[in-house]
Amino acid sequence: MYSLEDIRKEFPILGKEVHGKPLIYLDNAATTQKPLCVVEAINQAYYSANANVHRGVHYLSQLATEHHEEARRRVARFIGAPSPEGLIFTRGTTEAINLVAYSAGEAFFLSEGDEILISTMEHHSNIVPWQLLAARRGAKLKVIPLTPDGQLDMSAYRSLLSPRTRLVSVAHVSNVLGTVNPVEEVTHLAHEVGALVLIDGAQAVAHTRVNVEEIGADFYAFSAHKIYGPVGIGALWGRPEVLKQMPPYMGGGEMIEKVSFEKTTYNVLPFKFEAGTPDYVGSTAFSAALDFVERLGIEAIAHHEEELLAYATERLLSEFPESYILGTAPHKGGILSFGIGKIHPFDLGTLLDHMGVAIRTGHHCAEPLLHSYGYEAVARASFGLYNTREEVDYFFEALHRVVPMLL
Structure with a gap:
């Protein structure tokens, strides 16, 4: 496994603060951040x-x-x-x-x-x-x-x-x-x-x-x-x-x-x-x-992202019983599309942003898919090679703070 600490130094934007909070970037399915070499x-x-x-x-x-x-x-x-x-x-x-x-x-x-x-x-x-x-x-x-x-x-x-x-x-x-x-x-x-x-x-x-x-x-x-x-x-x-x-x-x-x-x-x-x-x-x-x-190895990257996905999925289902997940296939990429109770994903994403957590909300340019599940929008956290377990922990800390405000 590559060194996350060393890799994150290649992405200066990950040291940025958003609304006075450290940036936790979990919108990698939309676009990834760029290393210094690029x-x-x-x-x-x-x-x-x-x-x-x-x-x-x-x-x-x-x-x-x-x-x-x-x-x-x-x-x-x-x-x-x-x-x-x-x-x-x-x-x-x-x-x-x-x-x-x-x-x-x-x-x-x-x-x-x-x-x-x-x-x-x-x-x-x-x-x-x-x-x-x-x-x-x-x-x-x-x-x-x-x-x-x-x-x-x-x-x-x-x-x-x-x-x-x-x-x-x-x-x-x-x-x-x-x-x-x-x-x-x-x-x-x-x-x-x-x-x-x-x-x-x-x-x-x-x-x-x-x-x-x-x-x-x-x-x-x-x-x-x-x-x-x-x-x-x-x-x-x-x-x-x-x-x-x-x-x-x-x-x-x-x-x-x-x-x-x-x-x-x-x-x-x-x-x-x-x-x-x-x-x-x-x-x-x-x-x-x-x-x-x-240089990092695509297999090592995939293994790292799969571990983060499994950890986040387990925490979501165990800590938020009212949550639901779209996509539970046994073979998945590092994408967690979810909702919690009747909370509107836009509201959830907005409050998480104020805590420095960047996720995607909406129909994700896949309206027919969401409609097939009976939804207009969901939240999505997606993982990249530079995300850490500690960032997932902070993401859930943020969820525990904002969800009671919205339920």
């Missing part, structure tokens, strides 16, 4: 290699290009991709899913009535793009139900698959339930009927080892800011043989081979899907974040 990578990119990539013959441009493409190789290696050819930089998971919904929709949705499968637990960014595609192409959106403990109902999933199924898109890890889905099995079953598969990995990459070759999916999407990297950049990995069949998502510079007023031909992968000036500073910092995580 911020320094941003500084160095601007101070020593700031130039447009791919398009200049001068030294700075060549250096920026080298850093950007090394970052692409680094991200590809992190998720077990066989080569960087299918690794497309995007603004994040949301843009990556929209890219597939548009471009794969144009290429592979051939007739009215083609079907898209998603699950009840999906984030809005893995619902709305498919609704737009369905409206545009006359497709049908079907929803995989959940078991009572918040797992995919695999029996129902099998019954929903058919020769009309063109694409299946599910989360690797739910941002509300914490459920870790059997993505290899999901992919295998979809491929049996000839469907493509996209996995939303936004909540998975910081907490579990990801290998896209082993998963077997056609697309895997994730964001840097969920794994201690900068905001505004993410990645879509796609099987090159599939990406080559898809039209560009956006037009502009870099994604072209040759332009005339009569006809434009497109660049090779992955550049065909990267119109405009890429975020070469963000990609460098993204790479630094992955280096940081790998």
Whole structure:
């Protein structure tokens, strides 16, 4: 196990006070804090290699290009991709899913009535793009139900698959339930009927080892800011043989081979899907974040977060009998979505904030999921590699102070 004391020194913001109280940051599922090495990578990119990539013959441009493409190789290696050819930089998971919904929709949705499968637990960014595609192409959106403990109902999933199924898109890890889905099995079953598969990995990459070759999916999407990297950049990995069949998502510079007023031909992968000036500073910092995580070890991080989750779950149920938890699957990420009696989550989160504790409240961009449980909003505490058992203790001390005020 890594040294928490040493690791926390890499995150200056964790020493901040909020309303005169030490910050206890438990909103890691929304975004993670950034270590010094990531911020320094941003500084160095601007101070020593700031130039447009791919398009200049001068030294700075060549250096920026080298850093950007090394970052692409680094991200590809992190998720077990066989080569960087299918690794497309995007603004994040949301843009990556929209890219597939548009471009794969144009290429592979051939007739009215083609079907898209998603699950009840999906984030809005893995619902709305498919609704737009369905409206545009006359497709049908079907929803995989959940078991009572918040797992995919695999029996129902099998019954929903058919020769009309063109694409299946599910989360690797739910941002509300914490459920870790059997993505290899999901992919295998979809491929049996000839469907493509996209996995939303936004909540998975910081907490579990990801290998896209082993998963077997056609697309895997994730964001840097969920794994201690900068905001505004993410990645879509796609099987090159599939990406080559898809039209560009956006037009502009870099994604072209040759332009005339009569006809434009497109660049090779992955550049065909990267119109405009890429975020070469963000990609460098993204790479630094992955280096940081790998130095600690993803397995060690996962073990630490699982221990915190188990400890917090046990305390919540034993100390607040009126509490409830959304998502009780046996295999979960470090996410605890909960409520206490009839207390409104917004009120709970507001009072906890005044004690320095940052949690998330609301529908967590998963309104259909919450409605399926009969709720409009819940509170969520989510753990990261720098959180401590003492912070969990303080969180419960704060709960014991504010809950009686709200009941």
